[in-house]
Amino acid sequence: MKRIFIVTGEPSGDKIASSVIAKLKKINPNIEYLSVGGSHLQSLNIKTIFDLKDITYLGFTSVLFNIFKIRKRINTTVEEIIRFKPDILFTVDSPDFTLRVSERVKNINKDIKTIHYVAPQVWVWRKNRVKKMKKFIDHMLLLFKFEKKYFDEENIINTFVGHPLLQNHNAGKIILNNLTSNDKNIISLFPGSRNSETKVLMPILIDFIKLMNAKSSDYTFVFHATKNNKNFIINKVNECKIDNIDIISDENIKLQILTKSTFAVSKSGTISLQICNANIPSIIIYKLNFINFMIFKFLVNVKFANIINIINNREVIPELLQNECNANEIFNSVSYLLKKPELINEQLTTCKKTIDNIRSKTSSAQESASVLNKYLIF
Numbered sequence: 001m002k003r004i005f006i007v008t009g010e011p012s013g014d015k016i017a018s019s020v021i022a023k024l025k026k027i028n029p030n031i032e033y034l035s036v037g038g039s040h041l042q043s044l045n046i047k048t049i050f051d052l053k054d055i056t057y058l059g060f061t062s063v064l065f066n067i068f069k070i071r072k073r074i075n076t077t078v079e080e081i082i083r084f085k086p087d088i089l090f091t092v093d094s095p096d097f098t099l100r101v102s103e104r105v106k107n108i109n110k111d112i113k114t115i116h117y118v119a120p121q122v123w124v125w126r127k128n129r130v131k132k133m134k135k136f137i138d139h140m141l142l143l144f145k146f147e148k149k150y151f152d153e154e155n156i157i158n159t160f161v162g163h164p165l166l167q168n169h170n171a172g173k174i175i176l177n178n179l180t181s182n183d184k185n186i187i188s189l190f191p192g193s194r195n196s197e198t199k200v201l202m203p204i205l206i207d208f209i210k211l212m213n214a215k216s217s218d219y220t221f222v223f224h225a226t227k228n229n230k231n232f233i234i235n236k237v238n239e240c241k242i243d244n245i246d247i248i249s250d251e252n253i254k255l256q257i258l259t260k261s262t263f264a265v266s267k268s269g270t271i272s273l274q275i276c277n278a279n280i281p282s283i284i285i286y287k288l289n290f291i292n293f294m295i296f297k298f299l300v301n302v303k304f305a306n307i308i309n310i311i312n313n314r315e316v317i318p319e320l321l322q323n324e325c326n327a328n329e330i331f332n333s334v335s336y337l338l339k340k341p342e343l344i345n346e347q348l349t350t351c352k353k354t355i356d357n358i359r360s361k362t363s364s365a366q367e368s369a370s371v372l373n374k375y376l377i378f
Contacts, residue, residue, distance in 0.1 A: 002028075002376045005086040006035040006046065007077060007101050009055055009094020011193040011226050012270065014038035015251075016117065016164050016365075017092045021046065023369035028376060034084050036077055039227050049080050053195070053228065055097055070097065078104045086112060088375055093118040099133065106136035113375050117141040117161075117368055122150050123302070130154045139375070141368050144358050146311075161367035162360025165274040184220040184244070187212075187334070188258050188280070190266035191223060191233065197267055198229045200287050202236045205265065207327030208334075209242060215335070217244075222257050224271075225249040263334060268305040272317065276308060276351040281344040283318040283333050287325040308354050316350045 006021065008014045018040035024031065025044070035041050038052040055073050078101055081089060089105055089112050091098035102114045119140050122130050130150055133140070140151050140158040151158040191201040209221050221244060225233045230249045237245050248254050255278075258264065264275045268286035275282045284306045304310050306317050318337075320329050337343055360367055 001030055001032050002088075003032045003034075003084060003086040004088045004090055004372070004376075005081045005084050006033060006037055006041060007081075007089065007091045007098045008035070008037050008041070008052065009092075009097040011038055011040075011052065011228055013093035013098075013118070014040045014052060017041060017090070018044055019164055019365040020090075020092075020117065020368040020372070023363075023365045024372055027369055027373050031376070034080070034086075050076065055094075073097075074100055074104070077101050078108070081105050081112075082108055085109075088113045088115055088372060090372060091116045095120040095129075099137075103132075103136045113138045115139045115141065115372060115375065118143060119147050119151070119158075123147065130156065139371060141371060143364070144307075159367065159371055160360065161371070162362075162364040163270070163273055163358065164364040165270055166277050166355060166359045166364070185218055185262040186257060186260055187219050187221050188261040188264040188266075188275075189221055189223050190264065190271050190275075191225075191229075192267040192269070193226045193229070195229055195232065198232055201267055201285065201325075202233065204285070204287070204325060204327055204330070206236065206240050206242070208265070208330045209245065210240075211327055211331040212334070213242065213244065215331075219262075220244050220246065222246045222248060222261075224254050224258070263338060265330060265334065268319070268321070270307070272306055272308065273355070276317075276355055279348055279352065281337060281347055283320060283330070283337070285320045285325045285330060287322055308351055311354055311358070312350065316347055316354075 006017050008017050014037045017037065021044055033046045035046050035048050036050065037046060037048045042048060050073065055070060082105065089102060091102050099116065102116065105112055106114055114137050116137050119142050120129055131154055134154045134156050137156060140156055142148060142158055142160045143163045145160050148158060148160060189205050191198045191205055212219055223233050225247050227249055230247065233247055237247060248257060258275065258278045258280060261280050264280050264282040266272050266275055266282055266284060268284050272282065272284060286305060302310050304315065305319055305321060308316050309319065318333050320333060
């Protein structure tokens with residue numbers, strides 16, 4: 001029986017990996033799995049060797065403060081992979097963890113095929129990483145077509161599979177009447193999947209809701225949570241004693257809530273693509289501590305944080321970063337856009353054109369599963 005070891009580094013990677021493996025199981029059911037994963041992979045009856053929370057950190061300083069713990073987890077992961085003797089090491093996103101594991105595994109056993117999904121953003125910073133990856137990555141699965149040239153230059157085998165958040169979802173409809181008020185407009189809030197992100201953004205978003213409520217009673221605010229940060233968000237919401245807030249973590253319900261939303265406020269990241277794909281207007285927010293921000297500012301060679309803005313080389317979706325990421329600025333931006341339907345239409349039109357240009361012909365999960373299966377057949 002063929003074997004695959006899956007390595008993820010955070011909840012979003014766990015979710016992406018599970019979508020691919022679910023497709024692969026249908027193509028080839030005779031595969032044994034082991035992982036560094038979370039609840040999504042575990043729902044497919046795939047065992048994880050330790051809790052994903054142990055390696056999910058945000059920013060340079062958080063990594064530095066936990067460097068010995070992370071190094072220990074890398075050592076443990078490498079040892080377990082070598083012991084498992086997989087045919088494929090399938091790593092997903094979180095390059096500072098997953099690619100370090102891949103490099104060490106390849107040095108020990110060159111027969112293990114290494115396939116990485118979600119290429120590091122070398123077009124944003126540290127382009128020279130591609131030369132190093134050539135030594136230990138057998139196949140790179142790309143989210144965006146424009147990434148291909150960077151890996152072709154170094155003769156790294158790569159396949160454009162598209163972004164998982166842009167594929168069509170055919171989950172059954174769920175009746176939402178008991179979850180939200182039908183007479184109020186929904187504003188969806190995305191405070192991030194990492195606990196470190198959520199801790200920073202939740203107080204800001206709570207204050208934003210208070211400002212909105214002082215102006216109007218027309219809105220219901222829905223926090224899109226993960227299983228990892230749901231309890232933290234619930235506790236924060238309970239502390240503020242605001243009635244028009246809901247919290248959801250079920251993926252099918254989250255998608256339906258998003259499609260019914262009037263507006264979305266999202267942390268910077270790939271979730272913004274899903275918001276665009278749902279044709280919902282939005283703004284982007286993000287905040288790092290000062291040291292992390294200065295390091296990023298020094299290293300990053302793009303003007304924007306959001307991928308839609310990066311592709312268009314202009315601010316299609318407003319970005320409120322660092323000092324501008326505060327309740328007053330969010331309130332002013334959201335209020336202004338809600339009063340300007342022509343600006344919302346312009347944003348949605350540009351987003352749709354951009355999304356159409358980066359969408360794969362089939363689903364990202366299906367394309368990725370096909371690549372994995374080919375390596376198992378040969």
